[in-house]
Amino acid sequence: MAETSLAANVKPIAAGAHxxxxxxxxxxxxxxxxxxxxxxVDPQGERRIALHKDAAILVATRAGKRLITxxxxxRVLAMDAEGSVEELVHTDGAWIxxxxxxxxxxIAWSSGRQVSARDxxxxxxxxxxxxxxxxxxxxxxxxxIAVAHYNGATLWFPNxxxxxxxxxxxxxxxxxxFSPDGRFLVTSMxxxxxxxxxxxxxxxxxxxxxxxxTRSLSWSGDGHWLATSxxxxxxxxxxxxxxxxxxxxxxxxxARRVKVSRVAFxxxxxxxxxxxxxxxxxxxxxxxxxxxxxxKPANEAHDPxxxxxxxxxxxxxxxxxxEGNAGVLVMP
Amino acid sequence: xxxxxPVTVLTGYLxxxxxxxxxxxxxxxxxxxxxxxxxxxxxxxxxxxxxxxADEEIFEMNNGCICCTVRGDLIRIIEGLMKRKGKFDAIxxxxxxxxxxxxxxxxxxxxxxVEEAARLDAVVTVADAKWLSQRLKDAPEAKNQVAFADVIxxxxxxxxxxxxxxxxxxxxxxxxxxxxxxxTVNCSVPLDAVLSRNAFDLDRILEIEPEFLEVEEDDHDxxxxxxxxxxxxxxxxxxxxxxxxKHYHDEEMQSVALSIDGDVDPEKFLPxxxxxxxxxxxxxxxTKGIVAFKNEPKRFVFQGVHMILEGDLQRxxxxxxxxxxxxxxxxRKLKEDEIRKEFLACAA
Numbered sequence: 001m002a003e004t005s006l007a008a009n010v011k012p013i014a015a016g017a018h019x020x021x022x023x024x025x026x027x028x029x030x031x032x033x034x035x036x037x038x039x040x041v042d043p044q045g046e047r048r049i050a051l052h053k054d055a056a057i058l059v060a061t062r063a064g065k066r067l068i069t070x071x072x073x074x075r076v077l078a079m080d081a082e083g084s085v086e087e088l089v090h091t092d093g094a095w096i097x098x099x100x101x102x103x104x105x106x107i108a109w110s111s112g113r114q115v116s117a118r119d120x121x122x123x124x125x126x127x128x129x130x131x132x133x134x135x136x137x138x139x140x141x142x143x144x145i146a147v148a149h150y151n152g153a154t155l156w157f158p159n160x161x162x163x164x165x166x167x168x169x170x171x172x173x174x175x176x177x178f179s180p181d182g183r184f185l186v187t188s189m190x191x192x193x194x195x196x197x198x199x200x201x202x203x204x205x206x207x208x209x210x211x212x213x214t215r216s217l218s219w220s221g222d223g224h225w226l227a228t229s230x231x232x233x234x235x236x237x238x239x240x241x242x243x244x245x246x247x248x249x250x251x252x253x254x255a256r257r258v259k260v261s262r263v264a265f266x267x268x269x270x271x272x273x274x275x276x277x278x279x280x281x282x283x284x285x286x287x288x289x290x291x292x293x294x295x296k297p298a299n300e301a302h303d304p305x306x307x308x309x310x311x312x313x314x315x316x317x318x319x320x321x322x323e324g325n326a327g328v329l330v331m332p
Numbered sequence: 333x334x335x336x337x338p339v340t341v342l343t344g345y346l347x348x349x350x351x352x353x354x355x356x357x358x359x360x361x362x363x364x365x366x367x368x369x370x371x372x373x374x375x376x377x378x379x380x381x382x383x384x385x386a387d388e389e390i391f392e393m394n395n396g397c398i399c400c401t402v403r404g405d406l407i408r409i410i411e412g413l414m415k416r417k418g419k420f421d422a423i424x425x426x427x428x429x430x431x432x433x434x435x436x437x438x439x440x441x442x443x444x445x446v447e448e449a450a451r452l453d454a455v456v457t458v459a460d461a462k463w464l465s466q467r468l469k470d471a472p473e474a475k476n477q478v479a480f481a482d483v484i485x486x487x488x489x490x491x492x493x494x495x496x497x498x499x500x501x502x503x504x505x506x507x508x509x510x511x512x513x514x515x516t517v518n519c520s521v522p523l524d525a526v527l528s529r530n531a532f533d534l535d536r537i538l539e540i541e542p543e544f545l546e547v548e549e550d551d552h553d554x555x556x557x558x559x560x561x562x563x564x565x566x567x568x569x570x571x572x573x574x575x576x577x578k579h580y581h582d583e584e585m586q587s588v589a590l591s592i593d594g595d596v597d598p599e600k601f602l603p604x605x606x607x608x609x610x611x612x613x614x615x616x617x618x619t620k621g622i623v624a625f626k627n628e629p630k631r632f633v634f635q636g637v638h639m640i641l642e643g644d645l646q647r648x649x650x651x652x653x654x655x656x657x658x659x660x661x662x663x664r665k666l667k668e669d670e671i672r673k674e675f676l677a678c679a680a
Contacts, residue, residue, distance in 0.1 A: 017416075018415040095384070095385075130404060131389055131409065150389065150391060171391075190391065190402075190404070218632075
């Protein structure tokens, strides 16, 4: 199906452990790994920094110029592109389950039901969710954090006296994401479905029909589309209209007989990077579903793509897999 | 793909000795590394193993199955543990004394990601020989744990008389005649009695005969031929049995074992079984069966937890093996007469 290949533009990297997340710190690609290390790929070569010793990095994200990592050792660390590390939190071993970061350096993390937010000045506020938290997201505007938990999501305002705003929907909610224009809140659910709310009036939206859980959500740069994993194609929901995807059929691209595990919308074009459970990666154009091959492992194996991330200018794509393979695609 | 990680679930009422068993498993020189999911840190001292705190969060699934609950925290923890795959060999889950084992077990059948990564090996229940009889009267949780078990450690046997021991064993067998029962002091058992049991593996469901007979050495000659029953309940109220092994009938929790000496019609049997667990699922804790389908050379084996059933054609019936169809249900207030009638109507 993919007649043209970009495989020659991919530089493979042996990460050696589960790739939990990838990020660019400035122009430096970094990979956060399940063995507790971070792999920094700067022009001089690869550097491996043992960040969480004898532990795993469960979650990682970029906040400003630093990579924030959360481990099963109960620590939250921040590392810059030079590799210098600051410990932000050290609990007594409670896992850091979810993490969110913002360009201004704000970060939020959760451990069980406890959610904490640290603003760029270093002030930390706390919030106790009704049940264990699986997902966190910063709102595009305002100092608001969406918290996904059992039976719904909560919008928390760490610096305001306003009480948290509850968006209720029965079931276990996992990942959470705001549309880039801030109009919609979307969660993925235990029951192989997405749930959405129009934030203004809490209008519910159900997006179901997935054969597996959706664990990867990515918005198009213009905010009109939401690409999702969890099916044997990338399912793309239209969010341009005021009712979002209601009564509209989703689009799909990159259909194969293998489930999609990660998706990442190109920041500037309607092109989606799609990672599959067998380690394949395709680039698909939304308009006509035309596909370009990025990665096709030599051996057929179960090695889900577990991290997929574009540089902000869309020139490079980072990927990593569950079995410890990684790489950088440089766009032609 | 790498092999699935085996998971052992330790249950038992407060004070029965779960932590003793856990420490024993961890401290034996087996060379294995465990990931241990516990509810309270502190009492386990281990350097080499991973210890994870859980919070026993029960999630209802929105799938129209009312008894279909899972442990949300386990789904999250197992997902996290898989990020350091290769660093441990097995998972042990210690539940609280008041926990229902069903949501734990169901997590391994309902959540596709968990099922892909891990397999439930067995539910091991530690019971206090001195207090279990009392707990079975006043604590529904204790009864659940015994009914659900694949392996029961009847612990602290040094604190009871042989008469009390007989009594508590009879009470356990009235509820669950199928679990492997070990009498222990300080949970002292060989590790292979509790680990690598494959109790949920369809390929290993070889026999589902009750275990009335593995009692004290001196009771070996006791005859109680359950195999002879035809479509009958396998346990009875026997008073004054000549060897003194009392048989109780538990008013609330029972097992119903039925057999047909011959084939069943899959066109009748499968719809009946599915319908039965759908309607009676909340009261059925465990289900197992080995069935001969008409014109089918392979054995059909199945097992289930509440409404969740899984079954498959297994190996061929051996030439010298009688084609018998047997099903077993363990549950609460099971309607035995109705089950028997409907099962017998499935005969080919």
